[in-house]
Amino acid sequence: MxxxxxxxxxxxxxxxxxxxxxxxxxxxxxxxxxxxxxxxxxxxxxxxxxxxxxxxxxxxxxxxxxxxxxxxxxxxxxxxxxxxxxxxxxxxxxxxxxxxxxxxxxxxxxxxxxxxxxxxxxxxxxxxxxxxxxxxxxxxxxxxxxxxxxxxxxxxxxxxxxxxxxxxxxxxxxxxxxxxxxxxxxxxxxxxxxxxxxxxxxxxxxxxxxxxxxxxxxxxxxxxxxxxxxxxxxxxxxxxxxxxxxxxxxxxxxxxxxxxxxxxxxxxxxxxxxxxxxxxxxxxxxxxxxxxxxxxxxxxxxxxxxxxxxxxxxxxxxxxxxxxxxxxxxxxxxxxxxxxxxxxxxRSELIITGGENVYPAAVEAVLSAHPEVVEACVYGLPDADWGEVVAAVYRSATGPIPDLDDWLRERLAPHRRPKRLSCVNHLAELPKTSSGKVDRAALRRRALEGSEPDGSEDGEP
Missing domain, CATH: 3.40.50.12780 (ANL, N-terminal domain)
Structure with missing residues (x-):
């Protein structure tokens, strides 16, 4: 050979x-x-x-x-x-x-x-x-x-x-x-x-x-x-x-x-x-x-x-x-x-969706670059078809952003785009850990328990 x-x-x-x-x-x-x-x-x-x-x-x-x-x-x-x-x-x-x-x-x-x-x-x-x-x-x-x-x-x-x-x-x-x-x-x-x-x-x-x-x-x-x-x-x-x-x-x-x-x-x-x-x-x-x-x-x-x-x-x-x-x-x-x-x-926070590797930080960086997004958090959720899907929660000063899907489509490959996209109430901050970082685990746990943030919306399938 x-x-x-x-x-x-x-x-x-x-x-x-x-x-x-x-x-x-x-x-x-x-x-x-x-x-x-x-x-x-x-x-x-x-x-x-x-x-x-x-x-x-x-x-x-x-x-x-x-x-x-x-x-x-x-x-x-x-x-x-x-x-x-x-x-x-x-x-x-x-x-x-x-x-x-x-x-x-x-x-x-x-x-x-x-x-x-x-x-x-x-x-x-x-x-x-x-x-x-x-x-x-x-x-x-x-x-x-x-x-x-x-x-x-x-x-x-x-x-x-x-x-x-x-x-x-x-x-x-x-x-x-x-x-x-x-x-x-x-x-x-x-x-x-x-x-x-x-x-x-x-x-x-x-x-x-x-x-x-x-x-x-x-x-x-x-x-x-x-x-x-x-x-x-x-x-x-x-x-x-x-x-x-x-x-x-x-x-x-x-x-x-x-x-x-x-x-x-x-x-x-x-x-x-x-x-x-x-x-x-x-x-x-x-x-x-x-x-x-x-x-x-x-x-x-x-x-x-x-x-x-x-x-x-x-x-x-x-x-x-x-x-x-x-x-x-x-x-x-x-x-x-x-x-x-x-x-x-x-051990890491890597999301594997349909065999594709997605790191939350990379998607969060693109989300946060939108001028109306105040803060964002990305995590994986279990899915029967894909193993996991990318999910994201963001906060905006004005509420849900109508063109956010288009913004992401231009900047992220399909497997990196959130399939589940939620916007929290513009007055509420995303939960934080004791060190002041967004509590990714808490947001993922809420999603798994079916507790959706205010103003949730479905992302692109």
Missing amino acids: TLSVRRAAEARGAAPALVFDSETLTWDEVHRALPAIEREQAALTLVAGRDRATILSIFAAIDARLPFAPLHPRATPDELVAMRAVLSSLSDLSGVPDVPDVPDVQAGGDASDEAPLAYVFTSGSTGAPRAAILSRRAFIASARASADNLAYGPGDRWLLAMPLSHVGGLSVLTRTLMAGATAVVTPEGPMSAEELVRRMAHAEVTYASLVPAMLTRVLRAGLEAPPGLRAVLIGGAPATRALLAGAREAGWPVLPTYGSTETCSQVATRATGDVLDTDGRIGRPLPGVDLRIEDGEIYVRGPMLFDGYIGATSSPEVSGFDDDGYFATGDLGDLDAEGVLWVRGR
Whole structure:
């Protein structure tokens, strides 16, 4: 297994590599169609839709050993400007941190595999964009661990329905490339559950990666799994016991996973045939992954870990690494006597909605920038379809703001816009903690109890 289009073309030339709506490309055809890449740039930056040109450009960058930065196709112009500003520091090598050595990262690899392959954006604790540095070594180790666990290889077909700006979508490309397998690519834009399953059946998909929201829509539509489907990895947000049990009853071979951008996708996954569905129960660590629990928090070490963030220092407070090379995930969990990982929740205030990460502070900053908003608070609320939805409460001197939805639509990507938007009485302040900060927990608790602020209104669905 190697991360090279040229090698895949040599080994699997006539085999299908990419299946689109209108065409299927073999590995030979992919290799011949790779665009020329300007090697002098620090990184290839591209708005990463699931289209032919973008995927070929990513493959070209991989073979040219040029790092690339896939940006979210639904990001607003302001968000794209902020991400490009982060990437501008690549011209200054001080923006790339040193991190503790990870044992055995070179085993079976090449020194050049330590070079960055991709800069994948995630959000820091303030909601400001930051790019995780993922090396070739990380993607190679992740793909090998996944293949060892799932036993996929040439001849398998993996559904690509997740954003390429996320490591979950990007990893479908690197896994199929290394295995000489096939990526079945769905187009950008909304898609019904019926259409998704029809495409899977028509393309004879054997593996798929879905977020719980996608699986929920499929089950609500009463759709059975297409024949030949061997495994569906569920990640990006917690999957409930009820969802997993319902999926199995409908014949969907679901496997809960745990991972993040910083771990280059999954580091723990349910074993095939394990049908013990319990809230929070994931599975054993993948080959090459070390897990430990410290003060209830999950720590990860292994060759698939990222190498820090662009612009961050190597101090544990910033990078998340300790002196032994373990990364503090910020997630709470434990390991049982059989070595199975259980994930209990998040230590941070991160909202995960439909597999998308949203930090409250970033949305609050946009809300508070409206000239009529006095103060604002954002939090997540549980939702059967999306796992969580973004909710917000604001106070205005004049009461509800009629054009606030339009204001947010221009400045926030759809997954970051509040689905539930409330305005309190202009004479009432938002509740505060003893330190004078807005009491996010109290507002969320009120919403869960059904105690709405005066003047509440529904946001954009």
